[in-house]
Amino acid sequence: MSLSPADFFTDYTLRSIVLGSALLGLVAGTLGCFSVLRRQSLIGDTVAHAALPGLCAAFLLTGTRDTLGLLVGGGLSGLLASLLALGILRYSRLKEDVALGVTFSTFFGIGIALLTAIGQSGNAAQAGLEGFLFGQAAALTAGDVARFAVLGALALGTVAALHKELQLSLFDPDYAAVQGWPVAGLTALSTALTVLAVMLGLQTVGVVLMAAMLIAPAVAARQWTRSLGGMLRLAGGFGALSGGLGAALSLALSPEGGAGLPTGAVTVLTATALAVLSLLLAPGRGVIAGWGRQRQARARLRRELAGGRR
Amino acid sequence: MTLPFDLVIVGTAVMVAWACTLPGLFLVLRRQALLGDAISHAALPGIVAGYWLSGGSLASLPALVGASLSGLLTVGLSALIARSGRVKEDAALGLVFPALFAAGVIAVSLNYGNVHLDLDAVLYGEIAYTPFRPGWLGLPAAWVLVGGMGLVNALFVGGLFKELRLSTFDPGLARTLGFSPRLLSGALLTLVALTVVAAFEAVGAVLVVAFLVVPSATALLLTRRLGTALGLALGAGLSASVLGYVVALALDASITGVVAGVLGLQFVGALAAQGLRARRVRGRAAPQG
Amino acid sequence: MTVTVPGTAPASLAGSAPPLALRGLSVAYAEAPAVWDVSFEVPAASLTAIIGPNGAGKSTLLKAALGLVPRLAGEALFFGAPLSRVRRRVAYVPQRTSVDWDFPASALDVVTMGLYGRLGWLRRPGRRERAQALACLERVGMADFAGRQISELSGGQQQRVFLARALAQEADLTFMDEPFAGVDAVTERTIVDVLHGLRGQGRSVVVVHHDLDTVREYFDRVALLNVSLVAAGPTGTAFSPAHLRAAYGERHGALAAALAGGPP
Ligand SMILES: Nc1ncnc2c1ncn2[C@@H]1O[C@H](COP(=O)(O)OP(=O)(O)OP(=O)(O)O)[C@@H](O)[C@H]1O
Ligand SMILES: [Mg+2]
Numbered sequence: 001m002s003l004s005p006a007d008f009f010t011d012y013t014l015r016s017i018v019l020g021s022a023l024l025g026l027v028a029g030t031l032g033c034f035s036v037l038r039r040q041s042l043i044g045d046t047v048a049h050a051a052l053p054g055l056c057a058a059f060l061l062t063g064t065r066d067t068l069g070l071l072v073g074g075g076l077s078g079l080l081a082s083l084l085a086l087g088i089l090r091y092s093r094l095k096e097d098v099a100l101g102v103t104f105s106t107f108f109g110i111g112i113a114l115l116t117a118i119g120q121s122g123n124a125a126q127a128g129l130e131g132f133l134f135g136q137a138a139a140l141t142a143g144d145v146a147r148f149a150v151l152g153a154l155a156l157g158t159v160a161a162l163h164k165e166l167q168l169s170l171f172d173p174d175y176a177a178v179q180g181w182p183v184a185g186l187t188a189l190s191t192a193l194t195v196l197a198v199m200l201g202l203q204t205v206g207v208v209l210m211a212a213m214l215i216a217p218a219v220a221a222r223q224w225t226r227s228l229g230g231m232l233r234l235a236g237g238f239g240a241l242s243g244g245l246g247a248a249l250s251l252a253l254s255p256e257g258g259a260g261l262p263t264g265a266v267t268v269l270t271a272t273a274l275a276v277l278s279l280l281l282a283p284g285r286g287v288i289a290g291w292g293r294q295r296q297a298r299a300r301l302r303r304e305l306a307g308g309r310r
Numbered sequence: 311m312t313l314p315f316d317l318v319i320v321g322t323a324v325m326v327a328w329a330c331t332l333p334g335l336f337l338v339l340r341r342q343a344l345l346g347d348a349i350s351h352a353a354l355p356g357i358v359a360g361y362w363l364s365g366g367s368l369a370s371l372p373a374l375v376g377a378s379l380s381g382l383l384t385v386g387l388s389a390l391i392a393r394s395g396r397v398k399e400d401a402a403l404g405l406v407f408p409a410l411f412a413a414g415v416i417a418v419s420l421n422y423g424n425v426h427l428d429l430d431a432v433l434y435g436e437i438a439y440t441p442f443r444p445g446w447l448g449l450p451a452a453w454v455l456v457g458g459m460g461l462v463n464a465l466f467v468g469g470l471f472k473e474l475r476l477s478t479f480d481p482g483l484a485r486t487l488g489f490s491p492r493l494l495s496g497a498l499l500t501l502v503a504l505t506v507v508a509a510f511e512a513v514g515a516v517l518v519v520a521f522l523v524v525p526s527a528t529a530l531l532l533t534r535r536l537g538t539a540l541g542l543a544l545g546a547g548l549s550a551s552v553l554g555y556v557v558a559l560a561l562d563a564s565i566t567g568v569v570a571g572v573l574g575l576q577f578v579g580a581l582a583a584q585g586l587r588a589r590r591v592r593g594r595a596a597p598q599g
Numbered sequence: 600m601t602v603t604v605p606g607t608a609p610a611s612l613a614g615s616a617p618p619l620a621l622r623g624l625s626v627a628y629a630e631a632p633a634v635w636d637v638s639f640e641v642p643a644a645s646l647t648a649i650i651g652p653n654g655a656g657k658s659t660l661l662k663a664a665l666g667l668v669p670r671l672a673g674e675a676l677f678f679g680a681p682l683s684r685v686r687r688r689v690a691y692v693p694q695r696t697s698v699d700w701d702f703p704a705s706a707l708d709v710v711t712m713g714l715y716g717r718l719g720w721l722r723r724p725g726r727r728e729r730a731q732a733l734a735c736l737e738r739v740g741m742a743d744f745a746g747r748q749i750s751e752l753s754g755g756q757q758q759r760v761f762l763a764r765a766l767a768q769e770a771d772l773t774f775m776d777e778p779f780a781g782v783d784a785v786t787e788r789t790i791v792d793v794l795h796g797l798r799g800q801g802r803s804v805v806v807v808h809h810d811l812d813t814v815r816e817y818f819d820r821v822a823l824l825n826v827s828l829v830a831a832g833p834t835g836t837a838f839s840p841a842h843l844r845a846a847y848g849e850r851h852g853a854l855a856a857a858l859a860g861g862p863p
Binding site: 036039040041042044045088091092094095096097098100101102104105106107108109110111112113114115116117208209211212214215216218219222223261262264265266268269272275279285287 | 338341342343344346347348351391394396397398400401403404405407408409411412413415416419420516517519520522523524527530531563564566567568569570571573574577581584585
Binding site for chain 1: 662666703705712715
């Protein structure tokens, strides 16, 4: 496909894909900050895998591959898994990664069992379930974009309204609890919003790559700012940029008549590139800036030492 | 001579369980429980490269080597990023493995867009097929690979138990005492990468990830003693394998799925036992008057 | 006898309830109890040190009083009421190591958090809150560091930021867990001056303290703890060699008493 930049504004399908991916990146990037700061970065991976039994159950119940039904089923089991992980964290001394790992492998195992059962019943529509594992951005329609916009606005609106409450319960949960804030509820809320973002993205970029859309923009943003508000906004921006740019690149670079570059993969690589660049180049926190400061300081101190000796 | 199907499958499951639990216990203690999942995904570009080198065979030695190399790359890169002090360990891992996976997905779509490279087979190697894949000396391939890794892990963990325990709980002290915690953890993670690759080729990623985390987590709920925990975790893996297989046969369900389910139930049981114990203590201990 | 309006507590009565009253407080994490049947009161305008060996249950006592760990038995009353009714009058300074100091926040952001309780749901801190927070940083000598990212503060500076956050709350009762751990002499002096200032305003502070040397100088009351309460009361009477021996055990008690100085 040879595309000119103008095509992205005029072509209906292209516009949907690019806009949808950008919106997705915006929502996932913003919400990812919470999981990264909570040391639960891989919650996206967990939720995405844990959605499988719900997807299968919804499919078994409805018998059709109705996207909305599947998403609701998957979302519910993803939410259940992440709340269970929070419960394990609260009621045992196990750490974040273990809580996520346990729920994730159990739910995914059950999902595989269900998937096999569906496979044995020989239902033709079964193949469609696998689309969720790898994602199909090319299938994004204007309807999807509208849905992303509405749900995304809901999620981001909640974050904006409860910014101060979420910040406090994230930074110092004990202090927040003494002040009377419902820390468990606030944590569950931000987790539920993350699940929502993951479910939105599942269809588009797929299970594995969705994990990255929560993490990479947040990591990139953290390097440039020293306030949570700044981090949330920047991560949203980085997410939107990698979503939009990734989709546009994948469309523009796809060989003519070829299978096409998978949008999700290009998006993730874009987001990762942004994170790596930020880690290296950000002023202040960046690795290179750190080296520079260190070298200057050493040179100066050596000079002073030499001067003192004389 | 051919071994009975049941024996091959249950034997494979137990070998995977034990080979994974040995290093898995230390992963769980080091906040790296999700490493197995990460490696199983990050292996994709290595598998694709191996596939390409070997001229189109998935279960080939080059694919295995490629997968191991990308597993090691994941471990090394995420350690490098985390050591910069600007990103926490979990986020560093989450930055590396999706990127490698994405690179693999792109490589597949560019080179094999028209060939049917069955990604599912890579991600969900199926334990039910192990009896059909002969290996060496009449033993199934899975036994040779996973059993071999299990042996190496047992020697490593058995021989260096004291050192591993010290460098897990107090890396600073381990360093001052002259053990290199970095070398030890490098060796441990290398073994994890090799084990994960050997095992998921045989039984699929799900079971590998489950065995790496869940039995150890269950055991650590029940005891804080490391030696006891290791014994309990090995026992949990053994019983889940046998029980899971029997139940899966009876229900005609996926072995992988049921074994993972049993592991989950064991964990829930341990969690409940822990809660009950706490409640009993409270009931008995409250001061009177 | 005074006539009271129904439904409102008489001002004199509300004022007379002690800032903190512990009644039979007990906590167990596992088989062995961590805190056993502890009762004592903290009067208004006082500085109380909680003293005891490592593992004596000092942190646990604070957390249980504040409802952060489940209580086995007993109750904690604040100004005569359960905590849920008087939260705004109670401040808590956790151990410095309990939070992630790489969190994206400046010193001023952290101090502003002390005002969140008063702001209530949804309202965002504005210019006025920032000014108040800055004033509190000033009181602990940290005004110059207001914009500093918290990961770039030293341990003692972090401790002072936490203290400023408690000040911002303008609480009548403040709990502090080891505020002097790993801080230099100047920071320690700053913190002590602030505590004495609070007492002068009629407020009370409860501090987990390890340095027996300074107990007499800094605090007017002590509570000696070793799972159960050994003694509680004015420093002059409760902080005695006999009580120290009981709290620290026979082997270390003599050493503890020697360290504490004062009359034998
Ligand atoms: N989360 C926990 N789970 C189980 N046991 C705990 C927990 N926290 C503390 N303990 C135990 O409870 C007892 C009291 O601990 P606590 O932290 O209250 O002591 P402390 O007096 O504050 O000690 P230190 O001076 O060392 O700070 C100790 O024996 C400790 O092992
Ligand atoms: Mg303590």
